[in-house]
Amino acid sequence: MNVSDAIxxxxxxxxxxxxxxxxxxxEKIFLQAQDSPSNCNTQPWHVVVVSGDVRNNIEKAMMSDIMSGKPPTPHFKPGDQDxxxxxxxxxIACAVSLYGAMGIGRDDKKERQELMAQNWQFFGAPHAAFFSMPKTMSEINAVDMGIYLQSIMLLLTENGLASCPQGALAMYADAVHELANIPENHAIMFGLSFGYADEEAVINSFDVGREELSKSVEFYG
Ligand SMILES: Cc1cc2nc3c(=O)[nH]c(=O)nc-3n(C[C@H](O)[C@H](O)[C@H](O)COP(=O)(O)O)c2cc1C
Structure with a gap:
């Protein structure tokens, strides 16, 4: 598979x-992703990859925090605000595609909440990764995190695997800090659920699409 196909x-x-x-x-995929570029080669990313009991215990702890009404505590400002x-x-179009594919209407509050909660159940994926960077770093370092994330997602694709990047996995980070080693002074920016796709699942049947090129890029000269 070439890069164009993977994208x-x-x-x-x-x-x-x-x-x-x-x-x-x-391990091979994460080793290859180490070649991602970053500002001054600072490589600000630290990742905990969780599987098996650790993955299950983090899911349980996050779900328990959510069910108990604990407010989310993201360190970095979530990408869906303001x-x-x-x-x-x-x-809105993205949410409409997702809920529409699942037959969930605007007023089906309970179904919407249940679908949202699947974020913290890793959408049933057997593996998840939590990506943190030093709390003192800012937007420009977040670029490094994004490039690194895309490297991993494309490598997963190349190897027949699927993933879902999730800002939601930075919302209830206490459980992750308790059950896995997040370096001191780091904060989780996002997570990634990954594994083999269930190709038959309705939730995987929609494509949100993209704007036409001219809305995003202008060419001169
Ligand atoms: C940084 C980041 C955070 C995201 N957070 C979530 C999330 O919390 N939950 C979710 O279901 N999807 C999340 N997504 C996935 C986006 O909704 C998705 O990338 C977008 O709709 C484009 O669809 P595609 O990835 O299928 O091409 C996130 C994507 C990125 C890059």
Whole structure:
């Protein structure tokens, strides 16, 4: 698979087969992603990859925090806040595609909440990764995190695997700090659920699409 195919094929996948990925393959993918570029080669990313009991215990702890009404405590400002104009329009269109594919209407509050809660159940994926960077760093370092995330997602695609990047996984980080080693002074920015896609699942059947090129890029000269 070449890069063009991997970019085209990668999509956020929200239902997975109950099939673990070989640990050697997971390690190989993270090893390859170490070649990602970063500002002054600072490589600000630290990742905990969780599988098996640790993954299950983190899911339980996050769900328990949510069910008990504990407020979310993201360190970095979530990407879905204060959106305006075309960004708000696209955010709504994205939600409409997701809920629409699942047959969930605007007023089906309970179903919407249940679907939202699947974020903290890793959408059934057998593996998840939590990405943190030093709390003192800012937007420009977040670029490094994003480039690194895309490297991993494309490598997963190349290896027949699927993933879903999730800002939601930075919302209830206490459980992760308790059950895995997040370096001191780091904060989780996002997570990534991954595994083998359940191709039959309805939730994986929609494509949010993209704006036409001219809305994003202008060429001169
Ligand atoms: C940084 C980041 C955070 C995201 N957070 C979530 C999330 O919390 N939950 C979710 O279901 N999807 C999340 N997504 C997935 C986006 O909704 C998805 O990338 C977008 O709609 C485009 O769809 P595609 O990935 O299928 O091409 C996130 C994506 C990124 C890059």
């Amino acid at each position: 085209k094929q990668r999509r956020s996948v929200r239902a997975y087969k109950d099939q673990a990925v070989a640990p050697e393959l997971i 959106l305006k104009d075309e960004y708000r329009t696209r955010q």
